[in-house]
Amino acid sequence: MGKYLKKYWLFFILAPLFMLGEVSMDLLQPRLMGLIVDEGVLGLSNGGVGDTPLVIHTGLRMIGLVLFGCLCGVLSGVFANLCSQNFGNDVRKAAFARVMSLSFEQTDRFSTGSLITRVTNDITQIQNLVSQCIRGFVRTFLLFSGGIVCMLSLHLSFGVVVACAMPLIVVCVLFFIGRANPMFAVLQDKLDRLNNVMQENVSGTRVVKAYVREAYEKERFGDANDALLDTQLRVLLLFSYMTPIMNIILNISVVAVIKVGAIQVGNGSVTPGDVMAAVTYISQILNAVMRVNMIFQMVSRGAASGRRVKEVLDCAPAIADGAFDGETSVRGLVEFRDVSFSYPGMGAERVLSHVNLTIRPGETLGILGATGCGKSTLVSLIPRFYDATEGQVLVDGVDVRDYALHALRDRIAVALQKSEIFSTTIRENIAWGDPEASEEQIRRAADAAQASEFIDAKKDGLDERVAQGGHSLSGGQKQRVAIGRAILKNAEILILDDATSALDLKTEAALYGALGREHAGMTKIIIAQRIASVKDADRIAVIEHGSIAACGSHEELMENSEIYRDIYDSQLKG
Numbered sequence: 361m362g363k364y365l366k367k368y369w370l371f372f373i374l375a376p377l378f379m380l381g382e383v384s385m386d387l388l389q390p391r392l393m394g395l396i397v398d399e400g401v402l403g404l405s406n407g408g409v410g411d412t413p414l415v416i417h418t419g420l421r422m423i424g425l426v427l428f429g430c431l432c433g434v435l436s437g438v439f440a441n442l443c444s445q446n447f448g449n450d451v452r453k454a455a456f457a458r459v460m461s462l463s464f465e466q467t468d469r470f471s472t473g474s475l476i477t478r479v480t481n482d483i484t485q486i487q488n489l490v491s492q493c494i495r496g497f498v499r500t501f502l503l504f505s506g507g508i509v510c511m512l513s514l515h516l517s518f519g520v521v522v523a524c525a526m527p528l529i530v531v532c533v534l535f536f537i538g539r540a541n542p543m544f545a546v547l548q549d550k551l552d553r554l555n556n557v558m559q560e561n562v563s564g565t566r567v568v569k570a571y572v573r574e575a576y577e578k579e580r581f582g583d584a585n586d587a588l589l590d591t592q593l594r595v596l597l598l599f600s601y602m603t604p605i606m607n608i609i610l611n612i613s614v615v616a617v618i619k620v621g622a623i624q625v626g627n628g629s630v631t632p633g634d635v636m637a638a639v640t641y642i643s644q645i646l647n648a649v650m651r652v653n654m655i656f657q658m659v660s661r662g663a664a665s666g667r668r669v670k671e672v673l674d675c676a677p678a679i680a681d682g683a684f685d686g687e688t689s690v691r692g693l694v695e696f697r698d699v700s701f702s703y704p705g706m707g708a709e710r711v712l713s714h715v716n717l718t719i720r721p722g723e724t725l726g727i728l729g730a731t732g733c734g735k736s737t738l739v740s741l742i743p744r745f746y747d748a749t750e751g752q753v754l755v756d757g758v759d760v761r762d763y764a765l766h767a768l769r770d771r772i773a774v775a776l777q778k779s780e781i782f783s784t785t786i787r788e789n790i791a792w793g794d795p796e797a798s799e800e801q802i803r804r805a806a807d808a809a810q811a812s813e814f815i816d817a818k819k820d821g822l823d824e825r826v827a828q829g830g831h832s833l834s835g836g837q838k839q840r841v842a843i844g845r846a847i848l849k850n851a852e853i854l855i856l857d858d859a860t861s862a863l864d865l866k867t868e869a870a871l872y873g874a875l876g877r878e879h880a881g882m883t884k885i886i887i888a889q890r891i892a893s894v895k896d897a898d899r900i901a902v903i904e905h906g907s908i909a910a911c912g913s914h915e916e917l918m919e920n921s922e923i924y925r926d927i928y929d930s931q932l933k934g
C-alpha cells in the first residue's frame with residue numbers, strides 16, 4: 361500500500377516536523393516554570409527576595425510558547441489528516457475498482473458483507489493508523505526521549521527513578537498488547553458477519569416480511585451484534601484494567617522523584633524549581649510510554665485491516681484479460697466446442713458436459729430445458745462470466761479468452777434472468793450501456809421492448825425515477841426495461857435469459873416480432889421455459905442434464921425428438 365502513500369510524501373514529512381515544534385514547546389515549559397519558582401518566587405540568587413517582573417516576563421514567554429506550540433499542533437494535525445484522508449481515499453477507489461473486476465466466484469468467496477466492511481471500515485482503520493504513525497507515534501517518541509534528556513540534564517540522580525519505573529511500565533504495556541492483539545482480527549470478522557446479515561435483510565426485506573420472519577431475522581442480527589459486542593467489550597475491559605495500574609506506577613514515580621529531589625535539595629545540588637520540572641518530566645515520559653499502548657492498539661487494528669484490504673487489492677481477477685480487440689471477418693457467430701463446465705468448488709460434478717453448438721450470425725436460437733439443467737450457465741460462458749472448464753467457446757471465430765474483456769462484452773448484450781434495475785430514471789436505466797444514446801434511440805428501444813405504453817403512463821414518463829432494486833416497477837415492467845437496455849446496446853449478439861417470463865404471451869409475441877423486424881442481423885439467444893416463447897425461433901436446443909439432447913426447428917423437433925414432444929404436450933395440448 362506504500363505506493364498510495366508516496367503521492368502524499370510532502371504532508372507525510374510536514375506533519376512530524378510541526379509535531380517536533382509542538383513537543384519542543386511542551387519540553388521547554390517545565391524549565392521556565394522552574395525558573396519562576398527558583399528566581400521569581402524563592403529568589404535563590406537574590407538572597408531570598410522574589411522578582412515579580414521576572415515572574416510576569418517569564419509567564420508571558422510561557423504563554424507565547426504555548427500559543428506557538430498550539431499553532432504547530434494544529435498544522436501538524438492538518439497535514440496528518442491531509443495525508444491520511446487522501447491516502448485512504450485513493451485506497452478506497454482502488455479497492456472498489458478491484459471489487460468491480462472480481463469474478464462472481466471471487467465475490468461470493470469474500471461475501472458481500474465482508475467486501476463492504478473492507479472497503480469502508482477497514483480502510484478507515486488504516487487511515488487512523490497512518491495518521492497515528494505520523495502524529496501520535498512521533499509525539500510519543502519525541503516526548504519520551506526529549507523528556508529523559510531534559511530530566512537527566514537537571515540532575516543525573518533523577519535517572520534512577522526512570523530506570524526503576526521504566527521496566528515495570530514496559531512489562532505492563534507488553535502484557536496488555538499481547539492479550540489484545542489477536543482480538544482485533546476477530547473484531548473485524550464479527551463486523552463482517554453483522555454486515556452480511558444487515559445486507560441480506562435490507563435487500564430481502566420483502567421476503568422476510570412475507571414469511572413473517574422478522575423475529576427470526578432480528579434474532580440473527582441480535583446474535584451477530586452480541587458477538588461483536590462481546591469481543592469489543594473484552595478488548596475494552598482489558599484496557600480498562602490497564603489505565604489504573606499504569607497510574608499507580610506513575611504516581612509512585614512522582615513521589616520517588618520528589619523524594620530524590622528533596623535529598624538533592626538538601627545537598628544543595630538541585631533547586632526546588634528543578635524538582636518541580638523533574639516531576640513534570642517524569643509524568644511526560646511515563647505518559648508517553650503509556651501512550652505506546654494506544655499506538656499499538658492502532659497498529660494492531662490497522663495491521664489487521666491492512667491485511668484484509670490487501671487481500672482485496674491483491675486478488676488477481678480470475679477472468680484474465682486477453683489482448684484481442686481487433687476486427688473479425690464474421691459478426692454474430694457463437695460456437696461451443698466440446699465445452700464442459702463445473703462451478704468452482706464443485707469438484708468433478710459437471711453442470712455442462714461436452715456441449716457442441718454453433719449459432720450462426722443473425723440466427724435466433726431458442727434454449728429450452730428443465731429448471732436447473734444448465735441453460736443460464738451455458739450462456740454465461742459467452743460474455744465470460746465464467747470460463748469453460750474444458751473445451752472452447754468462440755465468438756466470431758476467436759476464443760473468448762483471447763479477447764480483451766471490453767471488446768468481447770461490447771459484442772454482447774444480455775438481459776439476465778433476474779432483471780437488475782438501478783435506482784435512477786427509466787431513461788438512464790435503458791441507456792445504461794450507452795449513456796450517449798439519443799432520445800429517439802431510447803424511444804425505439806423502449807418501443808421494441810414493448811415498454812413504451814407503461815412508460816408513457818407514468819407521471820414523468822422516461823424521467824420517472826425507479827426505487828432502489830426496481831421496487832416501484834412490476835416484474836414484467838422491470839423485465840421490459842432490462843430488455844430495452846439490451847436492445848439499445850445494439851450488440852451483434854443478444855442474450856435473453858428467461859427475460860420474458862413475466863410477460864403475457866401477446867406482449868411477448870409482439871416483442872419477438874419487433875426484434876425480428878428491426879434487428880434481423882442480430883444473433884439472438886433466447887432462453888425460455890415456455891415452448892410458445894421459442895416456437896418461431898430458427899432452431900431450438902433442448903438441454904437435458906447439461907447436454908444438448910436435441911436441436912432443430914420446431915417442426916423437426918416435433919418429428920424427431922421425444923423429449924420435445926413431451927414438453928410440447930405438457931404445455932400446449934391443454
Ligand SMILES: Nc1ncnc2c1ncn2[C@@H]1O[C@H](COP(=O)(O)OP(=O)(O)OP(=O)(O)O)[C@@H](O)[C@H]1O
Pocket residue numbers: 703711729730731732733734735736737738777858
Ligand atoms: N454460482 C453457482 N455455484 C454453484 N453452482 C451453481 C451456481 N449457479 C448455478 N449452479 C448450479 O448449476 C446448475 C445449473 O444452473 P443454471 O442456473 O444454469 O440452471 P438453469 O437451466 O438456468 O435453470 P433455470 O431454468 O431455473 O434458470 C444448477 O444445478 C445450479 O444449482
Ligand SMILES: [Mg+2]
Pocket residue numbers: 735736737777857858
Ligand atoms: Mg437460468
